[in-house]
Amino acid sequence: MNPLGEAGSHTxxxxxxxAAITQPSHDYKKGESRISxxxxxxxKVTSVLESAERxxxxxxxxxxxxxxxxxxxxxxxxxxxSQGEIILAVQAFVLEAGGRRIVIDTCVGNDKQREIPHCxxxxxxxxxxxxxxxxxxxxxxxxxxxxLHFDHVGWNTQLVNGRWVPxxxxxxxxxxxxxxxxCRSLLDDKTTEVRHILDSVRPILDADLADLxxxxxxxxxxxxxxxxxxxxxxxxxxxxxxxxxxxxxTGDVFHSPIQFAEPEICSIACVDKQMxxxxxxxxxxxxxxxxxxxxxxxxxxxxxxIIRDTRNWRFEAQ
Ligand SMILES: [Zn+2]
Numbered sequence: 089m090n091p092l093g094e095a096g097s098h099t100x101x102x103x104x105x106x107a108a109i110t111q112p113s114h115d116y117k118k119g120e121s122r123i124s125x126x127x128x129x130x131x132k133v134t135s136v137l138e139s140a141e142r143x144x145x146x147x148x149x150x151x152x153x154x155x156x157x158x159x160x161x162x163x164x165x166x167x168x169x170s171q172g173e174i175i176l177a178v179q180a181f182v183l184e185a186g187g188r189r190i191v192i193d194t195c196v197g198n199d200k201q202r203e204i205p206h207c208x209x210x211x212x213x214x215x216x217x218x219x220x221x222x223x224x225x226x227x228x229x230x231x232x233x234x235x236l237h238f239d240h241v242g243w244n245t246q247l248v249n250g251r252w253v254p255x256x257x258x259x260x261x262x263x264x265x266x267x268x269x270x271c272r273s274l275l276d277d278k279t280t281e282v283r284h285i286l287d288s289v290r291p292i293l294d295a296d297l298a299d300l301x302x303x304x305x306x307x308x309x310x311x312x313x314x315x316x317x318x319x320x321x322x323x324x325x326x327x328x329x330x331x332x333x334x335x336x337x338t339g340d341v342f343h344s345p346i347q348f349a350e351p352e353i354c355s356i357a358c359v360d361k362q363m364x365x366x367x368x369x370x371x372x373x374x375x376x377x378x379x380x381x382x383x384x385x386x387x388x389x390x391x392x393x394i395i396r397d398t399r400n401w402r403f404e405a406q
Contacts, residue, residue: 122135122137122140123135123136123137123217123220123221124137124390126383126391126406128328128330128333128334128335128381129310129328129329129330129331129332129333130185130186130310130330130331131183131184131185131310131311131328131330131335132183132184132185133181133182133183133184133328133335133383134181134182134184134221134222134223135179135180135181135182135383135390136179136180136182136214136217136218136221136223137177137178137179137217138178138179138180138195138196138210138212138214139177139178139195139196139206139210139212140175140176140177140178140388141175141176141206142169142171142173142174142175142176143173143174143176143206144173144174145157145172145173145174147356148174148176148343148355148356148357149174149343149344149346149353149354149355149356150353150354153344153346153350153353154172156346156350156353157172157346158172159349159399160346160349160402162345162402162403163344163345163346166388166389166405167344167345167346167387167388167389167403168344168346174344175388176343176344176386176388177385177386177387177388177390178195178196178239178385178386179193179195179385179390180192180193180194180195180214180218180243181193181337181383181385182218182221182223182228183311183328185308185310185311185328185330186308186309186310188229188230188308189223189227189228189229189230190228190229190230190231190232190307190311191223191228191230191231191232191256191259192232192234192326192337192385193232193233193234193240193241193337193339193385194231194233194240194241194242194243194244194255194288195214195239195240195242195243196210196238196239196242197210197214197241197242197243197244197245197246197288198210198211198212198214198215198242198243198246198247199211199246199247200238200242200283200284200287200288201283202238202283202284203281207238207239214243215243215246215255225255225256225257226256226257226258227258228256228258228259229258229259229260230259230260230261230262230307231244231256231259231260231261231262232261232262232307232326233261233262233263233267234323234324234325234326234337234338234339234340234385235264235267235319235320235322235323235324235339235340236263236267236268236270236271236284236285236289236320236322237284237320237340237357238283238284238288240339240340240385241284241288241289242284242288243255244256244261244288244289244291244292245287245288245291245292252287252288252291253291253295254291254292254295254297257297259297260297260298260299261292261297261298261299262298262299262301262305262307263289263292263298263299263300263301264300264301264302264303264305264313264315264322264323264324265300265301265302265322266303266317266321266322267320267321267322267323267324268289268293268298268300268322269322270320270321270322270359271285271289301313303315303317303322303324305324307326310328310329310330311326311327311328311329312326312327313325313326313327314326314327314336316338316339316341316367316371317360317363317367318358318359318360318361318362318363318364318365318366318367318368319339319340319341319355319357319358319359319364319367320340320359321359321360323339323340323341324339325337325338325339325341325371327380333381334379334380334381335380335381335382335383336375336380336381336382336383337383337385338371338382338383338384338385339385340355340357340385340386341364341367341368341371342368342384342386342387343355343386344386344387345384345387345402345403347368348372348394348397348400348401348402348403349397349399349400349401349402350400351365351368351369351372351400351401352365372394372400372401375394376394376395376396376401377393377394377395377396378393378394378395379394380394381393381406382394382403384403387403387405389405391405391406392404392405392406393406
């Protein structure tokens with residue numbers, strides 16, 4: 089099935105203008121936004137892209153991957169540029185189901201000081217794009233963070249008069265209890281970077297908008313969480329099952345489709361690398377050959393299938 093709406097999966101569009109630009113997504117330029125839409129049974133899924141940066145393989149993934157990717161020609165040019173850089177997307181998925189509006193992962197956010205140069209003090213049009221896509225922040229009733237790394241919690245809050253306030257004032261924010269407890273332990277550990285917890289997670293708890301849920305929590309008849317621990321201790325993926333169609337929003341189980349072919353490749357941000365490898369391998373085997381459609385947060389072309397290949401698996405973009 090092809091994406092619906094303003095842009096196909098291979099084209100970029102400037103949201104709000106209504107004008108489609110026929111650029112391949114790998115020609116993404118900073119500051120350009122993109123909105124794409126899909127349908128899973130009765131559930132509508134919209135991606136609002138915050139950024140798609142071309143970055144080197146290391147340090148995000150191991151330096152050796154800068155050579156390994158050449159074995160998989162299906163990675164270029166959708167996920168790797170012809171110059172050999174990864175295209176790392178950061179996007180939020182909005183789900184519309186049974187009258188509810190659920191945002192999955194909230195990107196990096198604006199005005200936030202971060203250690204990574206292309207992620208610090210951003211001034212993107214994400215919030216305007218979200219509204220232009222039909223989702224003003226006050227209409228969102230649920231926010232789910234697959235885990236609490238800085239690039240999945242950023243728009244939980246925004247800077248208003250010098251204070252971090254909830255961006256989605258009418259939403260319940262779902263965090264896995266196990267993930268929050270891990271983050272709380274980091275607050276006591278003075279050696280770890282915790283600014284994102286202080287500016288994007290803690291204010292949600294302080295505002296009493298957070299629901300700490302189990303890692304197999306069911307959001308509705310058609311949506312539930314699966315624990316996919318390893319990248320972080322309480323990482324979850326979200327299942328959508330509607331009218332016989334099955335899809336999964338995978339958070340950071342994967343950063344690049346090269347991890348389908350080489351599941352042992354971990355990102356620098358994986359907290360428990362051994363567990364993340366095990367989770368990835370089990371996940372790929374469980375949902376291979378179109379058992380479920382994936383929505384991958386960091387893929388430039390985010391929707392597709394796990395296909396068994398001569399060497400492990402490959403990602404087949406939809
Ligand atoms: Zn991430």
